Amino acid sequence: MTARHQGALSEIRREAIASPGARPMKILLCPLSDGGYLYPAIAVGRELRRRGHTVSALGRSTAAPVLAEAGLPFAAAEDFGERRGFSATWWGTTGPAQYRATLRAATQARADLLITSVLCNGALLAAEVLDIPVVVLGLSVHLWNYRAGGEGEPHLGRARDDRTRESLRLYAAVREQAGLGPRRPENPLLGDALLLRGDPALEYPGAVLPERVRHVGPLAWEPAADPAEIEAIETRLARSGKPVVYVHLGRFFGGTDQWPGLNAVFTGGPFQAVVEQGRSTDPHPAPGADILVVRKPWMGPLIDRAGLVLTSATSAPVLSALLRGRPLGVSPNGSEQPLLAGACVRAGVAVRVPSTATPNPSPILESAWRDRGLRARAGELGRRLAATDGVTRAADLAEHVTRGPAEELTTTAATQRS
Structure with a gap:
């Protein structure tokens, strides 16, 4: 005191x-x-x-x-x-x-x-x-x-x-x-x-x-999701049938625009994305991209439906992903994001994904999806966080x-x- x-x-x-x-x-x-x-x-x-x-x-x-x-x-x-x-x-x-x-x-x-x-x-x-x-x-x-x-x-x-x-x-x-x-x-x-x-x-x-x-x-709590909203999202995702990546964009600090990289990954590739705008203000998915943009006060049900979480590395999506055993792709922008992104990479639960379209980040994301060690470490850390x-x-x-x-x-x- x-x-x-x-x-x-x-x-x-x-x-x-x-x-x-x-x-x-x-x-x-x-x-x-x-x-x-x-x-x-x-x-x-x-x-x-x-x-x-x-x-x-x-x-x-x-x-x-x-x-x-x-x-x-x-x-x-x-x-x-x-x-x-x-x-x-x-x-x-x-x-x-x-x-x-x-x-x-x-x-x-x-x-x-x-x-x-x-x-x-x-x-x-x-x-x-x-x-x-x-x-x-x-x-x-x-x-x-x-x-x-x-x-x-x-x-x-x-x-x-x-x-x-x-x-x-x-x-x-x-x-x-x-x-x-x-x-x-x-x-x-x-x-x-x-x-x-x-x-x-x-x-x-x-x-x-x-x-x-x-x-x-984690001190986990969030508002309950509306079942009708979840059903509408599931219907939309079923049209593609591709595996889902949950993308959570944090505050934009004037760095590299992440949308060119997102469009490159989710246009014609093996994955589809649910992109939570977070505090970003100008979403612009490309025509034909397998991207669903949402703005919700909750993220847990969306991460439950995803196999990988791509984030700028703010605390809420990182913790929510780990609690569910999901590995991370991190693409930090500014403020505390580089610090947490570096910590996740060092802990072996995340890979760094470039936010630009060139070079195309798709191979990194595909490798992270298949990396059993990455997924196992994320699960282990998530179980430890949940047990606290x-x-x-x-x-x-x-x-x-x-x-x-x-x-x-x-x-x-x-x-x-x-």
């Missing part, structure tokens, strides 16, 4: 000593409202509610239907006078709006704990001002500097030092705009606990994670940070493997 919480939580600690159980808390979920960040928070929130805590959520108004399906009370940031504060697209510039909305919503809810996601600098600052703990739900891999080790790790996308400095610079800018003074030199991006949704096998060999960081597994019971572990840690000094969370890739 960081020093700023010790005085405010002394009474909570005395209660924890007196009673072995967790006292009922009021918990506010305030992650980014995009599915890859929101759904894991919902998974943890539902478990904490099952344990008797009062759980509510804050986000963009567009998230309201999802929270309604999850059965969690929801407050829209727009109702607190803020817009875009919980958008992954605008996260770098809307920290102050997120801070103001979180501060108001948490005060109104009398929150004892915040659960947020990486990139939510405003929520971190709101927790500090309110003097309550905050748990951060991370991606599949650790983004910033390791505590120790990691020497020799290639720069995937950008160096860890650069990524850490840039993240801290953005945090400091939001802090200044919020009118808060400088804070002591420690990594504030971790909150009181940073929970990674991956596995130690995806970290660089021998690297030691910072204190307060722990792997908890991450939702229970995450809820345990969320309860723990309110009860006293945080336990030692340092771990290595070697010692955490099960």
Whole structure:
């Protein structure tokens, strides 16, 4: 537990000593409202509610239907006078709006704990001002500097030092705009606990994670698929009869356009594709390509019908594929994508697929489909991820940070493997 919480939580600690159980808390979920960040928070929130805590959520108004399906009370940031504060697209510039909305919503809810996601600098600052703990739900891999080790790790996308400095610079800018003074030199991006949704096998060999960081597994949850929509997709896929590749496009960062490569692979080849647009805005499948473009709030049923997943390597499709034992083709674009893509290739569960039409990536995809070793390793890692019971572990840690000094969370890739 960081020093700023010790005085405010002394009474909570005395209660924890007196009673072995967790006292009922009021918990506010305030992650980014995009599915890859929101759904894991919902998974943890539902478990904490099952344990008797009062759980509510804050986000963009567009998230309201999802929270309604999850059965969690929801407050829209727009109702607190803020817009875009919980958008992954605008996260770098809307920290102050997120801070103001979180501060108001948490005060109104009398929150004892915040659960947020990486990139939510405003929520971190709101927790500090309110003097309550905050748990951060991370991606599949650790983004910033390791505590120790990691020497020799290639720069995937950008160096860890650069990524850490840039993240801290953005945090400091939001802090200044919020009118808060400088804070002591420690990594504030971790909150009181940073929970990674991956596995130690995806970290660089021998690297030691910072204190307060722990792997908890996928935290899998997504809205239920409409059976009529699934039936319509199956009817469309049956027309071709070709084996299915599920393609999930993440945010486009100005790199190479992936559509020429997709058209080359799925025109006249042995496969057909279901392409989830994700956050890409300009799909353009070629006439005659065996491509079905969809935009759905769920992906599990589509991966179930596929034998291979091709992705730009964002956490949600990578984890969903591995949980179902599907090998991966990775074609990273920007941000954290090169880091996770490199980790999957290093773990032997993915092959790198060029996004361009020249050279044609079809032979790589066909080889990956036939590679029994690749499929076996993906299945093994998926079974390990499924066995972690991450939702229970995450809820345990969320309860723990309110009860006293945080336990030692340092771990290595070697010692955490099960």
